Structure formats: structure tokens, C-alpha cells
Amino acid sequence: MQFTIVKNAIVALLRANAGGLFQVMHSGPQRLDVDLIAGTDKRLVVVEYEHGEFPDTVNSIDGGHIHDATYRIELLVSSAAQVDLATLDTTTDPAARAAALAAAIDPIDQADADWDSLYSLIWGILMAPQNDDLGLGLGIIANRKVIDAQKGNAIPEGDRVTLGGFLHFQVRMVETPVGETGTPADEQGLGYSLDTVINATSDVTGAGMDSAEQGVKAGT
């Protein structure tokens, strides 16, 4: 189906535009070590297909099927306090140390800023006019839009503050059955076929069946 091609295109597009400001994965790790997303350059973007809709009014009985695919794009950041370490760790002047401490940025504020800027980056890449085909060329997708976004609560536990959130990105495309492996061929031209062998050898009582009498044809 096209939605997998589109998902790969989204990942490729984001990676091509990351510019060392974030990293992109196809699906989220099941146990993520926070050190892997520590810092502005390691902010994590995960692209996953979440759900799809097939509107009745725009689908044909024997042709293409409109698919509004919604991808959940997770945004994860992990931020530390920001302080002028060069001064704080080396100066012998208490007033300079005090000034460095006073000017420090708390990690919860830094995480908030890191997430906001990542959200802006991702939205900007996905919705840039030159990316209206997600790099797939003409004829694959009909429309795309960010339909909503949600910012989570910061997790202050730990040496770093971790903050997650996501946006839903919807892409309209056309899906066409292609007779993949495991799909019976349409031999009758009816749009469907039944190709199942019933091999019945006993009835519900466990007694042997007279296949001929009960009209059951043994399978081969």
C-alpha cells in the first residue's frame, strides 16, 4: 500500500532537512536511554502510522480507494541546565560566580524551548511549499496537513528534564489492490473469489461422516 511508501518519504524528508538539529527514527525504541536524546542535536523525531480513514463517498467499487492516512510524529527532547561553566568553574571571584548562577537557565525552561523549536522545525519542513509532494513527485499524494499537535508535561525527575509531545500529520493518497502474495486471484471477474478447501472427516459427535450421504466432498 502507498501509506508505507509515504511514511518512508516522510522519514527521508525529515532526515534530509535535519541539519544536525534532530534525529529521525521509523519507530520508537521500547526502552529509550535518555542519554541518546540528550542535547539539542539529538532531539528525537519518531514517525509512526497511527490510523487511516477510507471515506465512502470518494471510493470506487473497482478502482482506487482514497486513504486519509494519519501519522503520529513524536517529538522527544531531554535538556540540562544551561550555565556559563567557563566562568563558574574557573573564576576565583565570588561575584562572577554569583552572576553566572543568576544567569543560568533551568532545565525545565530549556526543555520547553527545545521542544518548541523542534516543533517549529518539523512543522516548517512538512508544510513548506516545496515539500508538498513529500519528495515523491506528482501523482502519489493529493494533500497533506498537520491536523493537530499536543505538547506533553515535562518529566522533571532525573538529571535532565525530558519532554515529549506529538503532532498528527494527515496525507491523502490512493490505494489500489495489487494482488499481493496471499491474495487469491479474481478468477470470475466478480471482484472476489473463494478458494478454501473443506476437509471434514467427523461430525460434532465425533462419529465418522459419510461424506457422500452428507454431501461433503473430501478435500485433497
Added chain:
Amino acid sequence: MDYGLRAQIESDLADCIEGEFGVPVSLTDPNGVVYDTNANNTTLPLLARVLYDQRKETVNKSGDPVIVYETVVTLRRSSLARVPAAGERWKVSIPKDSTVGAPYSTFLVTLGRANESGRSIGYISLYPSDAEQVASS
């Protein structure tokens, strides 16, 4: 002299916090004053119990756990010439990890993470954050 049970427990903090598990630490208050000696005996270093814990937190919508690291620095209040108060930003210099000879690293006690203080028996636990060099503007 106070011979009460609380006084006995507070005295025991010298063993359970500053005993064999004690790690020399250095604190810097919001005025830039550095504290690295024990207020009860300034010829001794300021010692703390430093734990390097790990937690699992759920951050994203999929519910996959994120492993985060949490450093807890517990000090005997009577050993501190000044006790960190709520809302104050302090520098804490501690070993980066629990290995012997680990280099010291700068952490910050920040406004967003409250200290925990067992004032009835006289200790305070700090939950410092990693600190990074602020980007030049």
C-alpha cells in the same frame, strides 16, 4: 547537652552520611561563596552521600519507557555553614559517576526541583541537574 533520641539520630548521620559512604563535595551558594569543609570541624572536608539512581518514566504517547538517571546528594544539615533554601540556585560539584577516581562535574540545584529535607533528624537531599555550557549569544 541534648541527650534525646533525635540528638542521637542526628549524631549518627556522621556515620550513615559522612562515614564510609561519604564523598567529598563542594557547594556554591547564590552569592558565589564556596563551601567545601565541614561546618562542625572545618579541618575536615564536606562529605555527602551521593546516589546515582535510575528511573523509568513514560514520556511519549506510545507509553514506551524512557530510562532517566537521577543523582541524589544527601548532606548532614549541621555540617553545612549555609543550608540551601527553596528557590535558591546552587552549584554542586560531585563525581560524575560512582567509579573510583571519577572526575568531578558541575551540577546545579535549580528552581524547578525542590530539595527534600528531613528536618526532624537533620539531613537534606538535593536533586541536582546536569549543567551544560550555555550557548554564546
